[in-house]
Amino acid sequence: MDEIRAKKENKEYDWYVLFVKVGYENKVISQLQSYFNKKMILPFLPKLEIFHKYSNGYIEMEYKILFPGYVFVESNLNEMKFISMIKEFIHYYDAPLKLLKYGDSYEFAMREHEKSMLQSFCNIDFCIEASTGLIKGNKTIVLKGPLKGRESIIKKIDRSRRKAVINIDIMGKCVPITVGLDIPIKLP
Template identity: 30%
Template sequence: MPKPQEVTWGMAKHTLFEKGNRAERDEKQMWYVVQVRSGTEEEIKAQCRKVVDQTVLQGCFIPYFIGLKRYLGAWHREKKILFPGYVFMITNDVERLFLELKKVYGLTKLIGVGTDIVPLTEEEINFLKICGKKEMIVDMSVGIIKDGGLIIQQGPLQGFEDHIKKIDRHKRRAYLELTLGEKRCVAQVGLEVTEKS
């Protein structure tokens, strides 16, 4: 195994292998999470698409969710960021992506553990793909509470009931506890509970 060299970027450290040992990295496309200042997600995504080499960055997106908000006497659908403060990136060369991201102003760090940048697991990717679909927008779900347990009857949260840690029936929201690259986070999604027995 080659001796790793450490490169510091912002608050993150990334382990790079010395030149000539690139064959050891996985060529499969991997999904990574970059932490940014909350409220700058769209700006960072636009910068990435403009200044980062697109042969390195195969995808850059921000997952959203559809929620309901009551105003003017009625419920209105609103699109909000699912994971505020995070931008998702797809690459098969995290070492080059890491270096390319130095061109982007306002990034905090790539999410990882210690000095390792950790890609999302298959389970995390599947959650985003199933719930967010191609558009990466998690639509409203509808369910009932029966004998103290939540049953999702319709919507993207079907099958993900175990991830729901809290329900706010008044705001029509569910709070999911998830991990993103080894970092635990809570995400809000739209959930209308139509019945409780």
């Protein structure tokens, strides 16, 4: 992974999204890693850090796949070469697999604004970490985490489950996602 990231200054990398059968995401990633040279592509699963509360009141951090059924691929290949190579891979793969595109167009690479938005939420390991904040009056203030300064995008907060719902654009669709948000304090 560091090899691809180290070259990032020289060329902008494209992101692509593969639709896979839910539960097969890690298998597809390992197959992609063995099929392709690791200097050409980096398959990854965006993850999500959320709080999990057990019945005895114990709270623990849990990591989940952000988009189950989808594998993301970062590549330094030009789009035509990538599509050609990935279609050959899909042809020989033994489970349902599809390269996503924008509607009826022939645009396969993720649009830059969608990619940069998702990158801005994720850490270096493609994980959206949980945020921490407080409520002052009727205003939510995020003190730490990827939602800091972005309180306006929060659509819904569930304080008891330590979660918030935000919308992210992915492949031309607005997708609601649930992220970790701990708000232990509510001030008057």
